[in-house]
Amino acid sequence: MVIVLLGPPGAGKGTQCKRLAEKYELVHLSSGDILRSNRANGTELGKKAAEFMDSGKLVPDQLIIEMMVGAIESAKGNCVLDGFPRTVVQAGELNEELSRKGKKIDAIVDLIIDDSVLERRLTGRRSCPACSAIYHIDTLKPKVEGVCDKCGKKLAQRTDDKPDVVKQRLETYHQQTAAVVGYYTGKKYRILDIDAEKSISEVTSLIFAKLDNLVTA
Ligand code: ADP
Ligand code: AMP
DSSP: OEEEEEOOTTSSHHHHHHHHHHHHTOEEEEHHHHHHHHHHTTOHHHHHHHHHHHTTOOOOHHHHHHHHHHHHHHTTTOEEEESOOOSHHHHHHHHHHHHHTTOOOOEEEEEEOOHHHHHHHHHTEEEOTTTOOEEETTTBOOSSTTBOTTTOOBOBOOGGGSHHHHHHHHHHIIIIITHHHHHHHHTTOOEEEEETTSOHHHHHHHHHHHHHHHHHO
């Protein structure tokens, strides 16, 4: 099963993908997490990606496609994709890769949210550099301030969650990523629109309800 989660930065893709992965027994593949782990490990890919990430721009398609094709292969095509595809070129390559493997996208979820909500979501986000758990200083606080509930490591603010980079990331989304929705509707995919301004658990329930319908349809 392959599920794709779309939506702007801060919409809640990572938060919801973790829950989807658990419920439907899928591997959560976050392109951002994979890039950050490459950077932490000092790989060539991590070095090439750094300047794009730090300035809120997209990492070039070819690097991302190679990285994600490998990850999807390791997940044996049972995955929930978070942050990929982010361009129409990536979406086309994903389709080709899946059809080569005799697979297809089973569901596309689009998290709909206004830009005005996103800035606070992103600047208030705190993440665990060790296990990628996601928190928020207002809406999802860890039990002990600044410490990851899951692995006990110190939480950090992502450097690209600072206000000036956040602004650029939202621009990048509107200029390059929003068109991915049009790519899929043009190909007659059904997109499951979700109101992502509701609380985390309400959004989870909305997604589960739509996906359960699809699975049992
Ligand atoms: P994305 O992966 O789309 O960039 P995240 O899942 O990392 O977004 O969420 C961004 C921030 O917003 C995190 O701090 C998260 O805790 C918080 N968040 C996610 N979903 C909601 C929600 N429905 N309501 C309030 N805060 C949320
Ligand atoms: P994220 O963790 O999804 O917010 O991604 C963090 C950063 O990684 C983005 O701002 C981009 O610089 C880069 N990135 C993640 N996924 C992609 C992608 N599919 N295409 C291009 N760049 C990406």
